[in-house]
Amino acid sequence: MRSEVVNRPFAQAQEQLRTAGLRPTRQRLGLARLLFEREHRHVTAEALHGEALDADMRVSLATVYNTLHQFVRVGLLREVVVSPGRSYFDTNTGDHHHFFFEGSGTLADIPTDSVELRRLPAAPGGTRIGRVDVVIRLEDDSQ
Amino acid sequence: MRSEVVNRPFAQAQEQLRTAGLRPTRQRLGLARLLFEREHRHVTAEALHGEALDADMRVSLATVYNTLHQFVRVGLLREVVVSPGRSYFDTNTGDHHHFFFEGSGTLADIPTDSVELRRLPAAPGGTRIGRVDVVIRLEDDSQ
DNA sequence: ATTAATGCAAAATCTTTGCACTTTC
DNA sequence: GAAAGTGCAAAGATTTTGCATTAAT
Numbered sequence: 001m002r003s004e005v006v007n008r009p010f011a012q013a014q015e016q017l018r019t020a021g022l023r024p025t026r027q028r029l030g031l032a033r034l035l036f037e038r039e040h041r042h043v044t045a046e047a048l049h050g051e052a053l054d055a056d057m058r059v060s061l062a063t064v065y066n067t068l069h070q071f072v073r074v075g076l077l078r079e080v081v082v083s084p085g086r087s088y089f090d091t092n093t094g095d096h097h098h099f100f101f102e103g104s105g106t107l108a109d110i111p112t113d114s115v116e117l118r119r120l121p122a123a124p125g126g127t128r129i130g131r132v133d134v135v136i137r138l139e140d141d142s143q
Numbered sequence: 144m145r146s147e148v149v150n151r152p153f154a155q156a157q158e159q160l161r162t163a164g165l166r167p168t169r170q171r172l173g174l175a176r177l178l179f180e181r182e183h184r185h186v187t188a189e190a191l192h193g194e195a196l197d198a199d200m201r202v203s204l205a206t207v208y209n210t211l212h213q214f215v216r217v218g219l220l221r222e223v224v225v226s227p228g229r230s231y232f233d234t235n236t237g238d239h240h241h242f243f244f245e246g247s248g249t250l251a252d253i254p255t256d257s258v259e260l261r262r263l264p265a266a267p268g269g270t271r272i273g274r275v276d277v278v279i280r281l282e283d284d285s286q
Numbered sequence: 287a288t289t290a291a292t293g294c295a296a297a298a299t300c301t302t303t304g305c306a307c308t309t310t311c
Numbered sequence: 312g313a314a315a316g317t318g319c320a321a322a323g324a325t326t327t328t329g330c331a332t333t334a335a336t
Contacts, residue, residue, distance in 0.1 A: 118259035
């Protein structure tokens with residue numbers, strides 16, 4: 001592989017960050033690649049930090065937190081709150097809902113069209129609906 | 144008021160705890176009265192502890208946490224997770240959903256029949272649905 | 287050069303735990 | 312008196328912050 005060849009995934013991540021108005025720094029690029037170069041995923045800050053270290057990136061946990069929140073702010077990620085004292089970040093920012101496996105503490109997307117939300121209440125005065133979160137909590141089937 | 148007259152609310156709380164299999168201790172009784180003698184409410188451990196102190200009860204924050212979780216375990220309360228790093232406890236254990244006001248960090252019940260959930264996905268193999276939580280996140284209408 | 291981002295360690299939150307003491311049954 | 316519950320302070324866990332250093336434009 002010739003070194004002057006453009007590194008595709010890298011260039012893509014760079015573009016993605018620029019578009020979002022974030023400087024494509026080494027850490028943000030690295031984290032973006034971990035997050036977005038595969039299938040949609042759900043990560044905790046701690047888990048992503050672990051992956052980064054495994055991939056020999058040098059990044060602090062504080063920067064991982066900061067970066068995840070920046071990504072949420074610019075719409076690259078969505079934060080999912082399902083468990084007290086732990087934040088999950090979802091690379092799927094589209095309209096969809098979640099299974100939460102209480103046993104393992106993991107999340108899975110629910111295809112949009114397998115939940116149908118009929119009739120929503122009106123937003124109370126002075127507010128507007130920002131998002132509707134549906135979480136289906138699953139317990140181990142101790143049949 | 145004659146001292147031998149039965150204190151109704153107190154007796155009710157006592158009964159409620161006994162039925163749930165919890166010893167009616169001074170702290171549990173006091174917290175139960177704060178929680179259940181009024182309309183349904185959403186409290187944090189910290190807020191409930193504050194109320195207890197205001198009412199001149201002597202109870203530690205640790206005991207408030209323990210008690211809230213015990214109440215959840217026996218079905219007297221329901222825990223609602225909407226915000227990272229803060230647990231809310233809901234005295235309404237019936238089937239219903241929530242508004243979450245992002246601005247103030249407060250919760251409100253949504254009447255059951257103003258949300259209709261049609262079509263739910265089947266629980267993945269080895270699991271069963273424990274609960275379905277719907278949270279409608281409200282933002283301040285900066286119109 | 288200028289401006290923004292990072293790393294680190296420290297702090298801030300929120301929650302749980304260990305154990306001696308107290309209360310309930 | 313036996314068993315369960317409480318208080319306190321300490322520890323845990325997760326997340327945020329302050330500030331000097333480093334990197335990107």
